[in-house]
Amino acid sequence: MAQFNQFTRRDIARMLMAGAAGISCSGWMPHLAAQAETAKKNGRACILLWMGGGPSQLDTFDPKPDHKNGGPVKPIDTAVPGIQISEYLPGLAKEMKDLVLFRGMTSKEGDHGRATQLMLTGYRPVEAVNYPGIGSLLAKELAPADGELPGFVSISPFRFGGVGGPGFLGPKYAPLTVSGNSSDPNARADLTVENMLPPAHVSPASMKSRVEMLQFLQQEFTSKVAGEAAFSHQANYDRAIRMVETQGRNAFNLDDEPDALRDAYGRNRFGQGCLLARRLVERGVPFIEVSLANSGNVFGWDTHADNFNQVKSLCDVLDPAWSALMNDLRDRGLLETTTIVWMGEFGRTPVINPNGGRDHFPLAWSTVMGGGGLNGGQVVGDTGKAGAEVVDRPVQVKDFYATICRAVGLNPNKENISTIGRPISLAEAGAEAVKEVLRS
Amino acid sequence: MTSRLQFFVLQCGMILFVAGFYRSECFGQLLSSDVVRDVDLHAGKVLANWIDEKSQAQWDQEGVAAPLIVDDSTFLRRLFLDLTGTIPSVATAREFLDSTDPYKRDIAIEVLLREPRSAEHLARVWRRMLVPTGTPTEAMGQMIEPWLKDQFARNAPYDEFARNLLTVKSTDATDPTKPYATSAIMFYQAAGGNAEGAADSATRFFLGVRLGCAKCHDHPFAKWKQEDFWGMAAFFAGVQNGTVDDSPRTTIRPSDSDVEYTAKLLWEEETKLDGASPRKVFADWVVSEHNPNFAATAVNRVWQHLCGRSLAGTVDDLDQANAEDRAILLDGLAMEFAESKFDLRHLISAICRSKAYQCSTVSPDQLGGKLQVADVRPLKTLSPEQVFDAMEQALMLPVGRTDNAARFNGQRATIVSRMNEAFSDSPEDFSAGIPQALMMMNGTLISDATNLQTSRTLRAVVDAPFMKDEERLDTLFLATLTRKPSKREREVLLTSAKADGADRGTVFADIMWALLNSPEFVLSR
Numbered sequence: 001m002a003q004f005n006q007f008t009r010r011d012i013a014r015m016l017m018a019g020a021a022g023i024s025c026s027g028w029m030p031h032l033a034a035q036a037e038t039a040k041k042n043g044r045a046c047i048l049l050w051m052g053g054g055p056s057q058l059d060t061f062d063p064k065p066d067h068k069n070g071g072p073v074k075p076i077d078t079a080v081p082g083i084q085i086s087e088y089l090p091g092l093a094k095e096m097k098d099l100v101l102f103r104g105m106t107s108k109e110g111d112h113g114r115a116t117q118l119m120l121t122g123y124r125p126v127e128a129v130n131y132p133g134i135g136s137l138l139a140k141e142l143a144p145a146d147g148e149l150p151g152f153v154s155i156s157p158f159r160f161g162g163v164g165g166p167g168f169l170g171p172k173y174a175p176l177t178v179s180g181n182s183s184d185p186n187a188r189a190d191l192t193v194e195n196m197l198p199p200a201h202v203s204p205a206s207m208k209s210r211v212e213m214l215q216f217l218q219q220e221f222t223s224k225v226a227g228e229a230a231f232s233h234q235a236n237y238d239r240a241i242r243m244v245e246t247q248g249r250n251a252f253n254l255d256d257e258p259d260a261l262r263d264a265y266g267r268n269r270f271g272q273g274c275l276l277a278r279r280l281v282e283r284g285v286p287f288i289e290v291s292l293a294n295s296g297n298v299f300g301w302d303t304h305a306d307n308f309n310q311v312k313s314l315c316d317v318l319d320p321a322w323s324a325l326m327n328d329l330r331d332r333g334l335l336e337t338t339t340i341v342w343m344g345e346f347g348r349t350p351v352i353n354p355n356g357g358r359d360h361f362p363l364a365w366s367t368v369m370g371g372g373g374l375n376g377g378q379v380v381g382d383t384g385k386a387g388a389e390v391v392d393r394p395v396q397v398k399d400f401y402a403t404i405c406r407a408v409g410l411n412p413n414k415e416n417i418s419t420i421g422r423p424i425s426l427a428e429a430g431a432e433a434v435k436e437v438l439r440s
Numbered sequence: 441m442t443s444r445l446q447f448f449v450l451q452c453g454m455i456l457f458v459a460g461f462y463r464s465e466c467f468g469q470l471l472s473s474d475v476v477r478d479v480d481l482h483a484g485k486v487l488a489n490w491i492d493e494k495s496q497a498q499w500d501q502e503g504v505a506a507p508l509i510v511d512d513s514t515f516l517r518r519l520f521l522d523l524t525g526t527i528p529s530v531a532t533a534r535e536f537l538d539s540t541d542p543y544k545r546d547i548a549i550e551v552l553l554r555e556p557r558s559a560e561h562l563a564r565v566w567r568r569m570l571v572p573t574g575t576p577t578e579a580m581g582q583m584i585e586p587w588l589k590d591q592f593a594r595n596a597p598y599d600e601f602a603r604n605l606l607t608v609k610s611t612d613a614t615d616p617t618k619p620y621a622t623s624a625i626m627f628y629q630a631a632g633g634n635a636e637g638a639a640d641s642a643t644r645f646f647l648g649v650r651l652g653c654a655k656c657h658d659h660p661f662a663k664w665k666q667e668d669f670w671g672m673a674a675f676f677a678g679v680q681n682g683t684v685d686d687s688p689r690t691t692i693r694p695s696d697s698d699v700e701y702t703a704k705l706l707w708e709e710e711t712k713l714d715g716a717s718p719r720k721v722f723a724d725w726v727v728s729e730h731n732p733n734f735a736a737t738a739v740n741r742v743w744q745h746l747c748g749r750s751l752a753g754t755v756d757d758l759d760q761a762n763a764e765d766r767a768i769l770l771d772g773l774a775m776e777f778a779e780s781k782f783d784l785r786h787l788i789s790a791i792c793r794s795k796a797y798q799c800s801t802v803s804p805d806q807l808g809g810k811l812q813v814a815d816v817r818p819l820k821t822l823s824p825e826q827v828f829d830a831m832e833q834a835l836m837l838p839v840g841r842t843d844n845a846a847r848f849n850g851q852r853a854t855i856v857s858r859m860n861e862a863f864s865d866s867p868e869d870f871s872a873g874i875p876q877a878l879m880m881m882n883g884t885l886i887s888d889a890t891n892l893q894t895s896r897t898l899r900a901v902v903d904a905p906f907m908k909d910e911e912r913l914d915t916l917f918l919a920t921l922t923r924k925p926s927k928r929e930r931e932v933l934l935t936s937a938k939a940d941g942a943d944r945g946t947v948f949a950d951i952m953w954a955l956l957n958s959p960e961f962v963l964s965r
Contacts, residue, residue, distance in 0.1 A: 150874060170869075170871070176873070177875060193878065194879070195881065195882040198882050199882060199887035199890075199891070201887075202887075205942070206942070206949070206950050209936065209942070210950045210954055210957075212936065213951060214953075214957050214958060216932055216936075217954055217955070217958040220928070220929060221959045221960050222804070222959070223803075223804065224803055224804075225801045225804075225819060225965050226801070226804045227801060227868075228819075228868065228870070229820075229821055229868060229869065229959075229963050230870075230959050230963060232869070232870040233870050233962070234959065236870075236872055236873060236876075237957070239874055240874045240877035240878050240881060243878070244881065
């Protein structure tokens, strides 16, 4: 690896091709009115509902009404006879036929940072490898090569530690981050991509002229100097310019939706984020992450104190948004091809602490999947009467990853090559998908 | 008569630029600076010639032609970015380009190396080496900069630099004779405030060996075992829960293990402490002339910073580089560096004078053509701070606290942190994504910069009477790209602008936008 001398001519042919290929002059603004196409036929998508902080399984999907660990939470029946969930989730109880509950999740990571890394990458933290997050992994496999929108959109991200990015896959697979740019509670739902609109003083004619000049300068530059960086720069601007031209195919104009539907999702950042996720799925974006962390609690689901009130208020946001999303996708024929994953970095202790809270608990906890690729209406795993351990059908994180891969139609053994030349499979080697929940 | 008048007005217009130039607290006259009077211009040349001989021998052996040397514009922009973190003002660029002094490149190198801004910039570069981008403790890493800046401003010998960092204690923070101790201690805090983090960071940074993997299990790809990691960590047993001290203890036990490891230096048979402070023994060993990796890792890092690539292996994994690669240039240059008493300024000066530094990035023709040219110089991506500083210079932004300067009012922080979200520690990678591009396209700073009402540079160019459009274009190019436009660029940009029938202000605003968004603005070639 004598880089000083060795001719590091990575892909000469490709560079020359790219240099020679003319850049089409961009038609400015006309795309603005372009109609939203429906998602690519057979295109699979995945929506991750990320519950940073670690949601309590006992007060959501694995209630323990007959044990003191269960606390005051009552169970309710669901659309599937024999399966009960928390009374905080009445909307989702009706959706049970399309949901799979994994009650036997188990891991060894009880620290937010390490556990977040494990759950968002499928691998335990090892210093030498910068593992890609699930969004980048799936976007790489599922995104169309010429998509007008990025393959991975992250809505109001909130997580412990700086993980979940593209890792060694590189910036091409980095998420486009969408955040509400207002702290006004009434405007919270105003989810935008920052700087997507050209400044007010710039006319469309000027913008067109600017982009044409830029493309000319790019061409001049790449004809004089060879280098990966110049092509990365150009590719990135092409994507950004396309986003501005098409205004993301109006994906971010939530005002286009009927008021009743916006209300059903909930007029809060998470609810509107779920609605935005549906709009992105319709426009062919294969991976969307929506984080639930607000509701006045900066640590999200990390309910070390006052657990029951906190969980209830989070569920008041979660339940309508998620059930509206299921219904909405179903109405549009997209639930069959869209897999929804609900998870945090770990669960919470069955024993209630003196502050009325629950602490970190990675030994026996719950995650949920729903929609595309799954035979819903099932429970996998059992944590017994007290919820202290998995007494039946434990599921490791890598197995959960393999199941997600299969649900979206991917082979979990597919490998990517890390920066140090080591092949890394989508799900860790030895992972086994939970076959009984997969639609064959 | 007309031309004389034009020249006069041009000069008046330039006064604005000169003013901007002083405000940016950069340099008086570059080439007539007092600084160079006391500098032996010959000293750096000897080592530069040595580098050139070694490089040429290698190119001959490979059967490739020596790369071309870049023109003055490219050299000046490159040098400013590498040594001061910003680009030259229009006035400085004109001064340099117009000068016929055959030694002007050497003079510029020596002057810039002694600018206060250079120490500030190098501190930022070294901070990113100490605490890589994306590390959760990156914010703490920034707090090491004052100590680093002091080291570079004094041109502290690099062995002293290492000893200083490796032996600083928490109690030094209250010692009035050690004003930068608080800052140096942040190295330990950023590494996690414990023995394992300190050993891991120190070994990676000073020796180019990543032992981190061997913390929990034997290294999967390298020869390092768990006992190697913990043997090194034992020297830092006094670093605990954020307190940095020397410990009389010379053993350490991992929190999840019953095994007690004894202090042992990497690649040594056994280590005798004889009652000395463990960290002092560690520091002595790191900087010792027998240590094969200390000087070589420093040289590898400096070379990568200046030339874009390391000389052998990667800077953090020199242990993985093969001996033949090291023998080409790295080990020899490391020896020279050690013999100069680890004089960093001398090393940087010599590299900047060498052909390897001053050569051009290969063109696509050279890549595909029959005549193979040495591919030595990659494109280098500007760091987030360099992008901001270059914009500040190009746009002649105010820099005073009372002027609502972008560097103080939060704009700089916003831009740097947004860019940091997608920044790679390898200068060859351009990692920015859509949010970063959108910020450069539509963000407030660029929006103001391309608005005649708010942009000083634009106003100075557009409002200057009697200036020809060609001269206006030259000035915008010099302000942003440190060069004049090519014939083709002049034709295309001025023609397309005129064709649209837009007014002059709009035309130049649009050109300004395109220049700031162009790859050449954020990639150093």
